[in-house]
Amino acid sequence: MRKIGKNSIEFENVFLRATSTVAGPKESKGPLGKYFDVHFNDSHCGQENWEQAEIKMQQMAIDLVLEKAGLNMKNIDAMVGGDLNNQLAITNYALRAYDAPYLGVFAACSTCTESLIVASNLIDAGYGENVVTITSSHNSTSERQFRYPTEYGGQKPNSMTSTTTGAGSCIVSRVPSSIKIIRATLGKIVDPELSDSQDMGRTMAPAAASTLVTHLQDFNITTDEYDLILTGDLSKYGSDIFEKIVNNVGIMRTDNFNDAGLMLYDIEKQHVFAGGSGCGCVTLVTLSYVINALRIGIYHKVLIIATGALMNPIMVAQNETIPAIAHAIALERSFE
Amino acid sequence: MRKIGKNSIEFENVFLRATSTVAGPKESKGPLGKYFDVHFNDSHCGQENWEQAEIKMQQMAIDLVLEKAGLNMKNIDAMVGGDLNNQLAITNYALRAYDAPYLGVFAACSTCTESLIVASNLIDAGYGENVVTITSSHNSTSERQFRYPTEYGGQKPNSMTSTTTGAGSCIVSRVPSSIKIIRATLGKIVDPELSDSQDMGRTMAPAAASTLVTHLQDFNITTDEYDLILTGDLSKYGSDIFEKIVNNVGIMRTDNFNDAGLMLYDIEKQHVFAGGSGCGCVTLVTLSYVINALRIGIYHKVLIIATGALMNPIMVAQNETIPAIAHAIALERSFE
Structure with missing residues (x-):
């Protein structure tokens, strides 16, 4: 590496x-x-x-x-x-x-x-x-x-x-198989100075955008590089803000974006409010649907940007805002 | 590596x-x-x-x-x-x-x-x-x-x-300096099936012993290898048990053992009960006194076995026992 x-x-x-x-x-x-x-x-x-x-x-x-x-x-x-x-x-x-x-x-x-x-x-x-x-x-x-x-x-x-x-x-x-982990971008703490612990999607969007922008700059690529750029889990409101932030810095192609919290549930019918969240959400979507799509060739290269709202109830009770972080990995279909 | x-x-x-x-x-x-x-x-x-x-x-x-x-x-x-x-x-x-x-x-x-x-x-x-x-x-x-x-x-x-x-x-x-990190042994979860959250030293002793024994076996060395084998933080009771466990598996030389929780305080006078604990304890002792002793040549090679009692109040309230873990690193005085 x-x-x-x-x-x-x-x-x-x-x-x-x-x-x-x-x-x-x-x-x-x-x-x-x-x-x-x-x-x-x-x-x-x-x-x-x-x-x-x-x-x-x-x-x-x-x-x-x-x-x-x-x-x-x-x-x-x-x-x-x-x-x-x-x-x-x-x-x-x-x-x-x-x-x-x-x-x-x-x-x-x-x-x-x-x-x-x-x-x-x-x-x-x-x-x-x-x-x-x-x-x-x-x-x-x-x-x-x-x-x-x-x-x-x-x-x-x-x-x-x-x-x-x-x-x-x-x-x-290290044993070759059909999916390769090719890249990672380590996230840093981003605090958009929001303190609503019932609106984590918007809290995490700037961290996701920071990691995506850094990733694209570090590898000198555009969002065209990936068949899917999966955030997890920004939810409905967070995904909207995420797209606006990246548009603002000149990233225009976003039709290959999706969010694990929106894919895992039927958010119209399943009573999950703005979408899914939690470690398990991006984990389930990535390790099942996304991996399967890579295996059968629907996707060739995907970027997973998992986002974390580092919410601690004591800190919020002390009137602190909520910091967030997003770590990314890129997966590629490989021909062993 | x-x-x-x-x-x-x-x-x-x-x-x-x-x-x-x-x-x-x-x-x-x-x-x-x-x-x-x-x-x-x-x-x-x-x-x-x-x-x-x-x-x-x-x-x-x-x-x-x-x-x-x-x-x-x-x-x-x-x-x-x-x-x-x-x-x-x-x-x-x-x-x-x-x-x-x-x-x-x-x-x-x-x-x-x-x-x-x-x-x-x-x-x-x-x-x-x-x-x-x-x-x-x-x-x-x-x-x-x-x-x-x-x-x-x-x-x-x-x-x-x-x-x-x-x-x-x-x-x-990666820039050479007077202290080198030469080795590590990753710890595994060891649960001695104790559930007293007010006696963490004894809970962690078997994890510390497991990591020490694995370390010595992996590198094919004895405790003579090190000028100091520092646990952190087993306290008075935990250190006693630790020594007994390692004696039982044939490790006889233990006069170079010490525990950060016993070194950081005067446990007779400072009202710390069985000794110090917490991330900060082994951190303070290692990064000040031990590093200084390596720099000036009192020690040449030391092993730090930091021990963690993975206590979660909800799990203890549900009558679970407390698992523990110990990760070790070895430091050596280096002549740049």
């Missing part, structure tokens, strides 16, 4: 050897439902509480990705991952079951791409052959932690997004 | 170009007080609340490490760091002030060494020249978040540790 431009990396030999997705009930019923590997009909996933449900989803995703790749834990050199729970609790507890070293990372919903960047870095630098990434979110663990007790039934504004229930896992490998 | 053995890395060209430490009042009055760069007499550090105080400590540490190295942010290729606050809030807010990409990592008190490992990976793999790491903890932000409101004045058992108020920053660089 080598550094390109200001904040970017060009990888040499990093592949997505296998991916897996485990989806909650609302996600399974959405427009991408058929692309997921595992579907749950209820958000408890047969467990006693929501935390245990999210742990189970992570473990199912890991077990499945190993099975798909024909590997077992002896072949795994490290695991990288995280979730939205304080202290990355779900990932910490899920990974008790696996005998491999683990690096916990956090960038809110951008944890998905941060995990892939750290894993790709390990692989391309010569640390072993296979690194597992794991990320997830769960609507009910997030609601309780970041907002109000679910039982309270608090009303929500239209700008609110709905946290996805889902987990996804990858095997990042 | 290359992978060694099961979970370890040998770095080629990674140096600690500069380090800085900012200490709270109790830490400044402790036995290592004279080694810190900045001392605060009160834990508010002139700010309105404890979160802002911890943010200020991080920013002072970063500004100082840049100054010591004669660098400015244009020379910095990335920042890696974290803290104990939910969502890494302190680091997220502190880094708003710096124009560089940022990877947030979390491993509780082991965040210090995880940051150094991720930064060393970036540097040794060819991503730029200088990466800043930043880690901190603050007694009062931690007490409120993990335990009880400070005003409540809850009584504590002797097994309790006291969270350190302090921050430290490093410049990890």
Whole structure:
């Protein structure tokens, strides 16, 4: 690997050897439902509480990705991952079951791409052959932690997004396969000085725009380079602002833009307000639908810009604004 | 860099170009007080609340490490760091002030060494020249978040540790300097099935032992290899158990062991119960006293095993036990 431009990396030999997705009930019923590997009909996933449900989803995703790749834990050199729970609790507890070293990372919903960047870095630098990434979110663990007790039934504004229930896992490998991780751009903190924790899409849009602009400059390319530029998850209002910001700096072609939070649900019918959000959202969309489209040749090259609103309830209660970050990776269809 | 053995890395060209430490009042009055760069007499550090105080400590540490190295942010290729606050809030807010990409990592008190490992990976793999790491903890932000409101004045058992108020920053660089980062061993989750959140030292001891044993096996060395094997932070009770565990697996020489939580305070006189803890503890001890001893030749090679109890109050309330992790790095005096 080598550094390109200001904040970017060009990888040499990093592949997505296998991916897996485990989806909650609302996600399974959405427009991408058929692309997921595992579907749950209820958000408890047969467990006693929501935390245990999210742990189970992570473990199912890991077990499945190993099975798909024909590997077992002896072949795994490290695991990288995280979730939205304080202290990355779900990932910490899920990974008790696996005998491999683990690096916990956090960038809110951008944890998905941060995990892939750290894993790709390990692989391309010569640390072993296979690194597992794991990320997830769960609507009910997030609601309780970041907002109000679910039982309270608090009303929500239209700008609110709905946290996805889902987990996804990858095997990042030096062994050639049909999808290559070719590039990354590391995000920096961008704070648009908004403080509405019920409007995260607009809070994250400037961070997504900053990362996209840096990516295009670093590699000296235009948005034509990619068949899809997927943000995750800006939602309806955030996506509008994102497009306006990038138009303002001269990026005119945006018909290849889409947002994971808008793709995962039928936002007219599924009661998700402005769209989906959470680590699990961009994870589910990328590791199922997008990967499939790359495999069968609908897409040849895509850019995933996962966006994280770094919201902490204590800081918001102290009248702070909400900083955001967006880490990007580019995937390419490869002919082994 | 290359992978060694099961979970370890040998770095080629990674140096600690500069380090800085900012200490709270109790830490400044402790036995290592004279080694810190900045001392605060009160834990508010002139700010309105404890979160802002911890943010200020991080920013002072970063500004100082840049100054010591004669660098400015244009020379910095990335920042890696974290803290104990939910969502890494302190680091997220502190880094708003710096124009560089940022990877947030979390491993509780082991965040210090995880940051150094991720930064060393970036540097040794060819991503730029200088990466800043930043880690901190603050007694009062931690007490409120993990335990009880400070005003409540809850009584504590002797097994309790006291969270350190302090921050430290490093410049990890490919430019040769007097201290080299030579090795790392990535930790895995170890859960000794304890659930007492007021006895973290004993919870973390098996994780520290697991990482030490793996490190020695991976590099085919004994504890004689190092002038100091520093754990951080097992405290009095945790250190006892740690020594017993490693004795049981045949590691007999332990007179070169010490624990950051026992070194930072006078535990007889300073009311810290079983010793210090928190990201800031192993950070302050390593980046001041240990670095100084390497620079002046008291030590030639040291191993830092930072240990994290991955305690989440919700999981403990649900009757879960507390998993732990320990990431290690080895530092060597180098003659540029």
